[in-house]
Amino acid sequence: MVRRTDSRTHPPRGTPGRDQLVARLADRAKFIRLETVRLAEIPGAGHYTGTFSAAELIASLYYAQLRYRPDQPDWPDRDRLVLSKGHAAIGLYPVLADVGFFDAGLLDDYTRLGSAFGDHPDMRKIKGVDFSSGSLGHGLPVGAGMALAARVRGRDHRVYCVTGDGELGEGQIWEAAMAAGHYELGSLVVIVDRNRLSIDGPTEDIMGIEPLAGKFASFRWNVQRIDGHDLDAILDAYDRLEPPGRGRPQVIIADTVKGRGVRRMEGDVGWHVGRLAGADYDEVIAEITAGLQPLDTGGRSD
Amino acid sequence: MTDAGQQDMSGLFRGTDGTHPEPKGRAADWTEETSEPASERRGKLGGSSAPEAQSNTDPKSGRGISATSIPAFVAGAELADLADTDERIVVLTADLAHANRTIDFGARHPGRFFNVGVAEQNMVSIAAGMAASGLLPYAATFAAYVALLACEQIRTDCAYTGMPVRILGHHSGMSLGFYGTSHHSLEDLGIMRTIAGLTVVCAADASQLRAILRASLSHPGPMYIRMGRGRDPQVYEQPPADFRIGRAARLREGSDLTLITTGSEVHPCLAAAESLAAAGISARVVDMHTIRPLDTGEIAAAAGETGGVLTVEEHNVTGGLGSAVAETLADARLAPRFRRLGVPDVHVLLGPPAALYAHYQLDAAGIESAARDLLAS
Numbered sequence: 001m002v003r004r005t006d007s008r009t010h011p012p013r014g015t016p017g018r019d020q021l022v023a024r025l026a027d028r029a030k031f032i033r034l035e036t037v038r039l040a041e042i043p044g045a046g047h048y049t050g051t052f053s054a055a056e057l058i059a060s061l062y063y064a065q066l067r068y069r070p071d072q073p074d075w076p077d078r079d080r081l082v083l084s085k086g087h088a089a090i091g092l093y094p095v096l097a098d099v100g101f102f103d104a105g106l107l108d109d110y111t112r113l114g115s116a117f118g119d120h121p122d123m124r125k126i127k128g129v130d131f132s133s134g135s136l137g138h139g140l141p142v143g144a145g146m147a148l149a150a151r152v153r154g155r156d157h158r159v160y161c162v163t164g165d166g167e168l169g170e171g172q173i174w175e176a177a178m179a180a181g182h183y184e185l186g187s188l189v190v191i192v193d194r195n196r197l198s199i200d201g202p203t204e205d206i207m208g209i210e211p212l213a214g215k216f217a218s219f220r221w222n223v224q225r226i227d228g229h230d231l232d233a234i235l236d237a238y239d240r241l242e243p244p245g246r247g248r249p250q251v252i253i254a255d256t257v258k259g260r261g262v263r264r265m266e267g268d269v270g271w272h273v274g275r276l277a278g279a280d281y282d283e284v285i286a287e288i289t290a291g292l293q294p295l296d297t298g299g300r301s302d
Numbered sequence: 303m304t305d306a307g308q309q310d311m312s313g314l315f316r317g318t319d320g321t322h323p324e325p326k327g328r329a330a331d332w333t334e335e336t337s338e339p340a341s342e343r344r345g346k347l348g349g350s351s352a353p354e355a356q357s358n359t360d361p362k363s364g365r366g367i368s369a370t371s372i373p374a375f376v377a378g379a380e381l382a383d384l385a386d387t388d389e390r391i392v393v394l395t396a397d398l399a400h401a402n403r404t405i406d407f408g409a410r411h412p413g414r415f416f417n418v419g420v421a422e423q424n425m426v427s428i429a430a431g432m433a434a435s436g437l438l439p440y441a442a443t444f445a446a447y448v449a450l451l452a453c454e455q456i457r458t459d460c461a462y463t464g465m466p467v468r469i470l471g472h473h474s475g476m477s478l479g480f481y482g483t484s485h486h487s488l489e490d491l492g493i494m495r496t497i498a499g500l501t502v503v504c505a506a507d508a509s510q511l512r513a514i515l516r517a518s519l520s521h522p523g524p525m526y527i528r529m530g531r532g533r534d535p536q537v538y539e540q541p542p543a544d545f546r547i548g549r550a551a552r553l554r555e556g557s558d559l560t561l562i563t564t565g566s567e568v569h570p571c572l573a574a575a576e577s578l579a580a581a582g583i584s585a586r587v588v589d590m591h592t593i594r595p596l597d598t599g600e601i602a603a604a605a606g607e608t609g610g611v612l613t614v615e616e617h618n619v620t621g622g623l624g625s626a627v628a629e630t631l632a633d634a635r636l637a638p639r640f641r642r643l644g645v646p647d648v649h650v651l652l653g654p655p656a657a658l659y660a661h662y663q664l665d666a667a668g669i670e671s672a673a674r675d676l677l678a679s
Binding site for chain 2: 130147150
């Protein structure tokens with residue numbers, strides 16, 4: 001296997017470079033949340049909370065970790081990103097536009113008849129989307145296929161896959177987890193947005209998925225578990241990844257809070273799909289603009 | 303499926319795969335009709351035009367025990383040949399590498415062969431991911447599992463995305479006989495042909511399968527390739543040079559009616575047409591190998607020129623070839639004498655395949671009888 005020659009390592013903690021990077025990522029996570037709120041107004045509904053929980057993860061991937069060329073979206077050596085939790089696409093689209101895959105003005109037609117941009121991402125219509133998603137559980141096997149293809153073709157890119165936690169109930173996830181361990185897909189990096197809520201309630205009430213780290217480990221994966229809103233922790237996790245190639249597949253379980261960044265939504269199962277209106281809208285914009293505040297842990301439902 | 307399979311397919315690969323442990327137990331394969339004399343079986347299934355079925359039968363036991371007794375399972379070898387010059391080709395299977403002979407591909411291209419174990423959905427989605435990275439994946443397993451269990455993966459990961467994944471659904475129809483309904487695939491055409499962007503092709507025999515595979519190299523989008531039991535009697539002596547996906551093959555001219563058929567029923571339809579001819583009835587035979595996109599012109603020609611259409615398929619009469627032809631006739635306001643012959647919307651009886659074909663009128667005699675009924679109607 002060809003070894004990656006340009007592995008990105010991030011500036012160490014405590015250095016000005018690191019502080020600048022973290023500040024930049026925090027700003028872009030804020031941008032993701034603001035754009036999510038703006039776009040959700042167009043159809044009058046949106047997956048706010050599952051996008052907010054992944055905002056730091058998506059920002060860190062596109063602004064610090066992934067290897068890609070916006071002017072060459074089909075570049076064979078690019079890192080792939082499969083957004084298995086496709087309902088967070090509303091937070092992905094603005095990023096793809098922001099980094100240069102397409103004109104941000106296209107998003108003004110979000111969800112309108114004939115638009116390329118729906119609730120779930122379509123690879124055939126949107127530059128920068130490496131695979132269509134929406135049907136939960138598919139991203140991990142698709143990503144495994146991409147990692148196998150990289151091996152067949154002798155390429156050194158990684159394949160990142162962002163999954164939700166509720167979708168880990170899909171059997172296909174574990175079929176693919178088993179195959180990735182068996183085939184030693186060290187180029188496959190799964191990031192679980194562990195926000196602890198699926199549509200009907202807390203995952204541990206609906207269908208418990210813990211002990212999650214132990215599950216992946218027993219499937220022959222390397223496991224890291226971090227605070228998925230702590231940008232320093234996310235960057236450290238990326239830096240701890242084994243190089244791509246043959247080896248254990250790698251999972252980063254990112255403990256997050258569904259709805260993070262908007263107090264009324266944090267940990268509230270009722271906001272899986274919702275709508276803001278009037279004064280609420282303005283308040284939420286102001287709250288997001290102010291940046292992440294300490295959690296009101298009394299409001300968490302887990 | 304796995305337990306029975308490992309027990310019963312042991313005879314499939316004796317002496318053909320040095321990497322596999324010597325099979326134990328009696329020789330048999332997935333489709334052996336154990337309750338029927340071999341001579342009778344050949345008569346029903348192969349007829350005089352099935353040299354492989356006879357020449358590869360073990361003279362002592364009367365049973366086909368070697369890999370070459372399943373001459374239609376040439377996909378592994380054919381793809382291995384094609385892969386010598388086409389670097390995109392990869393092959394996947396789900397714990398049936400010996401039963402479907404994809405092991406023949408694995409032996410020659412081990413780095414491009416992936417056995418994902420008993421995980422059909424995973425196989426299809428992995429193939430889709432491979433296709434997204436520029437590979438041309440062929441994913442083979444029992445039709446019953448890939449088309450029914452992994453239907454959503456075919457639609458969402460292959461068809462919606464336009465990925466050039468080739469699904470090889472073998473042992474389709476009721477060819478797994480006494481294994482029962484769990485192993486039968488009498489719904490796959492109905493399901494697959496409603497998926498937008500998916501090409502659906504049925505192979506009548508080994509030669510046509512080779513032609514399909516060769517054509518698949520440059521065909522855009524995903525394909526579902528339906529294969530029979532692997533012991534299918536020969537219809538085409540060579541891979542037909544004029545094979546085109548989407549263009550039906552008129553195998554026999556006729557003026558009194560047309561048998562429109564596909565896959566495993568092509569051979570018995572030809573035999574039925576021969577018998578009908580002896581009785582003065584001129585039956586056209588059309589191999590509608592491509593179910594989607596359908597050759598509607600050939601259907602209209604059959605209706606207009608022969609005035610009678612009998613569809614014949616190893617599939618539930620609901621949703622498959624017969625339904626597709628009926629839709630075409632209705633859309634075109636054509637009203638020939640028309641009947642659909644297939645499995646009559648039931649979960650079929652348990653039994654050896656040959657007995658099932660006879661019971662459900664899907665052997666040559668049954669087709670001939672149905673054709674006579676149509677003309678008398």
